[in-house]
Amino acid sequence: MGKTLFDKIWDSHVITDLGNGFVLLHIDRLLLHDMSGGKALKEAIEKGYPPSQPRLIYGTPDHTMSTKPGRTEHTHPPGLPLIKSMRETTSAYGIKLFDLGQDGQGIVHVMGPEQGLTLPGTTLVCGDSHTSTHGGLGALAFGIGSSELVHVIATQTMVQRKPKRMRASFEGKLLPGVTAKDMILHLIGELGTAAGTGYSVEYAGSGVRALPAEARLTLCNLTIEMGARTGMVAPDDTTYEYLDGRDYAPKGAMWDRAVAHWRTLPSDPDAEFDREHTIDMKNVAPQITWGTSPEHVIAVDRAIPDPGKGPEEKRGAWEAALKYQGLEPGKPIEGTKVDWVFIGSCTNSRISDLRAAAEIVKGRHKADHVTAWVVPGSVRIKAEAEAEGLDRVFTEAGFEWREPGCSMCLASNGERVPPGQRSVSTSNRNFVGRQGPGARTHLASPAMAAAAAIKGAIADVRKM
Amino acid sequence: MDKFTKVTGVAAPLMRQNVDTDLIIRIERLVDNVTREGLGPYAFEQIRFKPDGSEDPDCIFNQTPYRDAPIILSRENFGCGSSREGAVWALKGMGIKAVIAPYFGDIFNNNCFQNGLLPVALPIHEIEQLADEMKASPGNARVTVDLENCQVISPTGRTIPFQVDARRQHAMLNGLDDIALTMSRRDEIEAWQTSDKSARPWIWL
Numbered sequence: 135m136g137k138t139l140f141d142k143i144w145d146s147h148v149i150t151d152l153g154n155g156f157v158l159l160h161i162d163r164l165l166l167h168d169m170s171g172g173k174a175l176k177e178a179i180e181k182g183y184p185p186s187q188p189r190l191i192y193g194t195p196d197h198t199m200s201t202k203p204g205r206t207e208h209t210h211p212p213g214l215p216l217i218k219s220m221r222e223t224t225s226a227y228g229i230k231l232f233d234l235g236q237d238g239q240g241i242v243h244v245m246g247p248e249q250g251l252t253l254p255g256t257t258l259v260c261g262d263s264h265t266s267t268h269g270g271l272g273a274l275a276f277g278i279g280s281s282e283l284v285h286v287i288a289t290q291t292m293v294q295r296k297p298k299r300m301r302a303s304f305e306g307k308l309l310p311g312v313t314a315k316d317m318i319l320h321l322i323g324e325l326g327t328a329a330g331t332g333y334s335v336e337y338a339g340s341g342v343r344a345l346p347a348e349a350r351l352t353l354c355n356l357t358i359e360m361g362a363r364t365g366m367v368a369p370d371d372t373t374y375e376y377l378d379g380r381d382y383a384p385k386g387a388m389w390d391r392a393v394a395h396w397r398t399l400p401s402d403p404d405a406e407f408d409r410e411h412t413i414d415m416k417n418v419a420p421q422i423t424w425g426t427s428p429e430h431v432i433a434v435d436r437a438i439p440d441p442g443k444g445p446e447e448k449r450g451a452w453e454a455a456l457k458y459q460g461l462e463p464g465k466p467i468e469g470t471k472v473d474w475v476f477i478g479s480c481t482n483s484r485i486s487d488l489r490a491a492a493e494i495v496k497g498r499h500k501a502d503h504v505t506a507w508v509v510p511g512s513v514r515i516k517a518e519a520e521a522e523g524l525d526r527v528f529t530e531a532g533f534e535w536r537e538p539g540c541s542m543c544l545a546s547n548g549e550r551v552p553p554g555q556r557s558v559s560t561s562n563r564n565f566v567g568r569q570g571p572g573a574r575t576h577l578a579s580p581a582m583a584a585a586a587a588i589k590g591a592i593a594d595v596r597k598m
Numbered sequence: 599m600d601k602f603t604k605v606t607g608v609a610a611p612l613m614r615q616n617v618d619t620d621l622i623i624r625i626e627r628l629v630d631n632v633t634r635e636g637l638g639p640y641a642f643e644q645i646r647f648k649p650d651g652s653e654d655p656d657c658i659f660n661q662t663p664y665r666d667a668p669i670i671l672s673r674e675n676f677g678c679g680s681s682r683e684g685a686v687w688a689l690k691g692m693g694i695k696a697v698i699a700p701y702f703g704d705i706f707n708n709n710c711f712q713n714g715l716l717p718v719a720l721p722i723h724e725i726e727q728l729a730d731e732m733k734a735s736p737g738n739a740r741v742t743v744d745l746e747n748c749q750v751i752s753p754t755g756r757t758i759p760f761q762v763d764a765r766r767q768h769a770m771l772n773g774l775d776d777i778a779l780t781m782s783r784r785d786e787i788e789a790w791q792t793s794d795k796s797a798r799p800w801i802w803l
Contacts, residue, residue, distance in 0.1 A: 281712035
């Protein structure tokens with residue numbers, strides 16, 4: 135029987151079988167960020183376990199840094215000890231840090247692919263659940279906790295149990311106004327937030343093959359929101375074109391050798407999956423979440439669900455979500471007044487995302503009552519967008535153009551949606567209080583978020 | 599790591615689905631210079647406290663006898679969301695030793711085993727019955743979670759078996775540190791790395 139993409143990477147990284155279904159897995163790349171990176175390094179060192187392979191470890195601050203225009207490390211003082219600790223511990227062991235103000239700094243799941251640190255066929259971990267993002271380039275990537283971080287720092291390995299395999303195949307062409315964000319939100323809406331628990335997911339089908347590399351990163355980014363830690367897309371020419379020439383990608387003869395290896399990675403035609411799910415792209419419309427879980431999602435032209443008509447086991451959760459969100463069942467979600475718009479996060483802050491949003495914004499102005507932020511994912515993306523004039527498109531439309539970081543996705547840098555206010559956000563979580571205590575979040579694509587800023591209300595991008 | 603063998607006590611029914619790690623601990627608390635041990639007062643702060651900072655009497659953790667419960671009962675997908683291990687530290691800080699739910703967020707589940715907090719997976723009907731038995735005799739009902747024998751004993755004395763990986767059970771019963779175990783395999787790791795350096799040199803540039 136053939137092997138899946140996942141099996142091939144997994145099997146080739148097993149150092150030894152530990153029994154009871156566990157193996158010791160080699161980790162090719164460890165990415166650190168300011169929330170947990172410096173602390174984990176310090177803890178490992180204090181326990182007597184300095185980094186065993188410092189050259190396979192890379193770091194950047196993103197979570198607690200202010201994204202205020204002209205920011206420094208002092209703009210948000212609570213982040214200062216974290217970045218200082220990260221600086222001290224990485225420099226002591228020769229770990230490359232893409233520091234604040236330097237080229238390469240950015241959201242860890244944006245800068246990894248951008249720098250060519252994320253490569254097909256690699257195992258990559260980070261102390262952040264959205265590490266699944268890197269699977270978009272054919273890496274086996276997953277988020278880990280602090281204790282596991284210390285383990286990887288000390289040994290460059292992880293004790294892991296092999297998950298089951300799921301394949302989600304998107305067949306057909308993207309309809310107008312639909313993006314990778316809509317594809318994955320639609321899938322989560324169909325399967326629920328726990329369908330992937332215990333699985334690794336491979337995204338396949340003509341709808342995925344046609345996606346550019348950055349869109350594949352978005353697709354894999356939200357895999358964790360359906361319970362799976364890893365999402366992957368098989369590497370192909372799209373992947374290689376994206377990676378070719380990036381700073382940390384191999385060059386010359388080494389590049390050719392790497393590509394030859396990567397071409398062996400895609401799932402064999404007779405590979406079997408434990409679970410298969412097929413989505414007809416004709417059914418994927420622009421999505422918007424209405425509740426407090428990513429599975430609380432509908433097409434933007436639909437009505438807000440009625441808990442009385444939903445599945446019995448979800449009734450209580452739906453009622454609580456509507457109460458928190460201040461929404462009435464049965465009413466169209468389109469036209470719901472919006473106070474904030476946030477375009478950014480590891481889900482949707484890449485140059486293609488900013489271009490898609492700018493296309494909607496160009497020549498228009500945001501609604502007066504809306505505060506709209508654009509937070510590019512990295513220093514490079516910011517520079518690239520400015521070279522194209524996207525920053526002016528946004529600022530002329532009344533949006534704020536900010537510095538790279540996680541910002542209002544999780545509000546750990548003090549940037550919050552005020553209590554009770556409604557936000558359309560390109561980020562990944564609409565949990566209670568995620569964007570600040572009492573904040574009401576609706577997840578959507580960059581174009582949908584831009585449309586909401588212009589209209590001052592949840593809007594259907596297809597009508598813009 | 600802290601050892602875990604058995605816990606007996608009140609089980610607080612937090613009967614909701616998808617209790618995410620943002621709900622368990624707000625991210626700002628992990629930015630502030632709070633120690634792991636000091637996170638307890640901030641656990642579940644969004645449901646334990648009203649916006650004015652006073653306790654919300656509707657929250658199960660503010661009600662007698664659940665205030666000091668060492669066990670939480672919950673619905674599907676407990677601990678989903680962010681990878682923050684602070685969620686486990688906060689639960690431990692508020693005195694929680696075990697959480698019983700139908701299934702758990704994967705990273706959270708791993709984090710629990712790294713910190714001596716036991717996640718117990720039971721079918722939802724068993725958990726609902728445990729919650730009912732707790733509520734039927736408030737004040738003296740107790741639940742036991744026994745890792746040695748892999749069973750939960752209900753307030754009425756029913757024994758409910760649960761499954762746990764043998765490797766994890768052994769580590770938790772003995773408070774073993776994963777790193778020390780892996781370090782004993784350093785030769786195998788180095789041999790793998792040497793061979794990989796010739797197979798995939800681009801990883802090691």
